[in-house]
Amino acid sequence: MKIAVIGCTHAGTAAITNAAKLYPEAEITVYERNDNISFLSCGIALYVGGVVKDPKGLFYCSPEILAEMGVKTKMLHDVLEVDTDGKKLKVKNLQTNEVFEDTFDKLIITTGSWPIVPGIEGIDLENIVLSKNYSHSNTIIEKSKEAKNIVVVGAGYIGVELVEAFQVNGKNVTLIDSMDRILSKYLDKEFTDMAEKALSDNGIKLALGQTVVKFEGKNGRVSKVITDKGEYEADLVILCIGFRPNTELFKGQLDMLPNGAIIVDEYMQTSKKDVFAAGDSATVIYNPTGKREYIPLATNAVRMGTLVARNLVKPTTKYIGTQGTSGIKIYDYNIASTGLTESAAKAQGIDALAVTVKDSYRPEFMPTYDEATLKVVYEKDSRRILGAQIISKADLTQSINTMSVCIQNRMTIDELAFVDFFFQPHYNKPWNLLNIAGLNAK
Structure with missing residues (x-):
């Protein structure tokens, strides 16, 4: 069996290592167009902020490790064309410019995603950079050394983590x-209000509800970001607007969502036999809604890549879907969420209710007992749990992993009230916060 893999970050690495064993x-x-594999892009802000001193720790695999497993790793090789029916690839060696063909019995598409780059005036000015791969992280670190005013465009996880890292390093940040x-x-x-206050209290300027319309520069280098509501000085701009699937090669050959995410079934197979996809290039089954959606997360990628390997020869292990579970630390706050927010549920036309609990996370007779805020969203009629969020200075984020399991198993808010959770004064109260949410919803 001849297996060809295009791309080798999280999903690709998982698929390759498992397939080599199986x-x-x-x-x-x-085939990988970059000069490295398996970079943990979610660690970029930690690297930029100096928390991670040695970037080698952000790689968990290498061509040498794959070679020991008998895998041929073609670094700096760009796949130019794919014929999914004829099972052929056209590849370019980026070092020699040689172009050659290869064939396959099974194809694994793990081409990942790429940051969205808007066609804004001035976008090509120097010191406007992306934040995705190892090369980007090194560029950001190098350019930020001389930068005084740094603007980050995009307030998702990467953008928020970066502004904190820059502020801690003494920069003026917007x-x-x-x-x-x-x-x-x-x-x-109610959760973003608390997080925004933490950012503002630490001197980060928030320009929310504003769209960038233009970048201005001096001597070819960015100097100002202009939005529809204001102007901001900038020596360095990081674009963190979002991601699109890297799937141009397969347009017209495979079924996709409008954004280019390849649609896969429960066994990671695409609309073509013997062609599989996983990670940021593919859709996931989103359990709160039951729909196929695009949720690019490293956790989804490694699960899907592992499933590709298990299902390459015959369907053996079914994908059980995802809740889009994620977490972030913003200064002293530990924050995590899973499934639908109340606002997202309502935007999708779901008749949803929510219950919010604010309570000390452990008994008040303990030396410290910080307040935690937990919110659980559930469907009004079925009372099925749809999502949950938590914020606290004590790290209670693992409770959101528990809520992810609840959503996965289609539990109701009423069942949550009486789930058996342990009690120990160091950690919680006799009624766990999750229990209290269920009880209050009754």
Whole structure:
């Protein structure tokens, strides 16, 4: 069996390492256009902020490790064309410019995603950079050394983590987003209000509800970001607007969402036999709604890549879907969410209710007992849990993993009230916060 893999970040690495173990007789060739593999892009802000000193720790695999497993890793090789029917690839060696063809029995598409780059006037000025891969992280670190005023465009996880890292390093930082709240995909307003206050209290300028219309420069280098509501000095601009699937090669050959995400079934197979896709290039089954959606997260990628390997020869392990579970630390706050927010549920036309609990996370007789805020969203008629969010200075984020399991298993808010959770005064109260949410919803 001849397996070809295009792209080798999270999903690709998981697919390759598992396939090499499951099918030792297979001939596996991976084509990667970059000069490194398996970079944890979610660690960029930690690297930029100096929390991670040695970037080698942000890589968990290498061509050498794959070679030991018998995998042919073709670094700096760009796949130019794919014939999914004829099972052929056209590839360019970026070092020699040689173009050659290869064939496959099974194709694994793990081409990932790429940052959205808007066609704004001045976008090509120097010191306007992206934040996705290892090369970007090194560029950001190098350019930020001389920068005094840094503007980050996009208030998702990467953007928010970067502004904190820059502020801690003594920079004047502005965060711009066209939405009127940060992290609006993941959290409802009562949570983003607290997070925004933490950013503002630390001197970060928030320019929310503003759209960038132009970049101005001096001597070819960016000097100012102009929005529809204001102007901001900038020596360095980081674009964190979002991601699009890297799937141009397959347009017209495979079924996709309008944004280019390849539609896969429960066994990671695309609309073509023997062609599989995983990670940021593919759709996921989003359990709160039951729909196929695009949710680019490293956790989704490694699960999907592992499933590709297990299902390459025959369907054996079904994908159980995702809740889009994620977390972030913003200064002293530990924040996590899973599933639908109340605002997202209503935007999708779902008749949803929510219950919010504010309570000390452990008994008041303990030396400290910080307040935690937990919100659980559920469907009005069925009372099925749809989502949850938590924010606290004590790290209670693992409770959102528990809520993810609840959504996965289609539990109701009433069942949550009486789930058996342990009690120990160091950690919680006799009624766990999750229990209290269920009880209050009754």
